[in-house]
Amino acid sequence: MLKGEKVMLRAIRPEDLERLWEFNNDLEVELFGGGGPPYPQSLARLKADFEREWAKGGRDGTNFGIEVDGKFIGHCALFEFDPVSRTCKLGISIGDKGYWDKGYGRDAVRVLVDYAFRLLNQRKVWLSVNGNNERAIRAYRGCGFQEEGRLRRQVWTNGQYVDLVQMGILREEWDRLKTG
Template sequence: MLQGKKTFLRPLELDDIPIFYQWYNNQNINYWANAAWPLSTMLSEEEIEERFFTPQKDGSRYLILNEEQKPIGTVGYRDVNLPARSAVLFIVIGESDYWNRGYGTDALKVLIDYLFYQWNFHRLSLDLWDGNLRALKAYEKLGFKVEGRLRQARFVLGEYRDGILMGLLRDEYLEHHPPHPPQGI
């Protein structure tokens, strides 16, 4: 288990499927997470298991736990490019009571530290839609920089919206986030 200041990350377990079922079938969560509502809602538990709990060759997904070990979201990486030492990150805080309280930023920092310090990744990237300003601010706080826009790449509630591409290089991150020894649990 990896620990941050406010969060813990642990691998997924099959017992987590019901909580993913709640999160990924919640219109509000899907709207902010990927602007895909209502297209990505109404997944069955079997579809949740296949989509999120099947081992991937090029990435991993973790459960985010709060200080009391309550599941509040998921974070992970995909599209690993070993020669370039890069990956694409993603995060969803599935419990809206934990929005705007620093839990997502903390969990993402734990994962970034893990990938840069333990796995020696060189570059991490992520994407979001232009209406999710809360996520944009959180990513910028960690050092991500806007690298581009995908014009009208998302269709949200009847209108086309831009996708935003962001990137973070290891050297830039190390300048502002020096490594620190793990804290005891």
């Protein structure tokens, strides 16, 4: 549906679920993804959740599978939309570690940010990232995100407390990046 230089963002399909289940149960992927502590997930539960949402019909919203050359490598989404301030939060996970550090995540973020500003009329896109995830922070900065705040030792991950970094990009900053 949405094409970047390296990736395509599209709806998550039933045939993606087994790989998504593998990603969701990979400790290294989960720890770098941030958020709460990693918990196991059964394939049956993932399929049941997917089928329940699918049965409602309608559109899939702003949750996308990330595809490279026909291969599902991760997922990304926009969520926590604020209709008054016109902001939303971005989340991404490249679950296939063979695609780490090759620019696929950056390309997916750029496509998703452009979608938020150009097609959804958002004013700002923001995200949270664990302060020890230097690779992700570099990638977000490379896409124009700026650090807006830091909650010190906020997140318990892998046996230690780490900072939670808040980052954001405004529409006018994105427009300057695209034209500059």
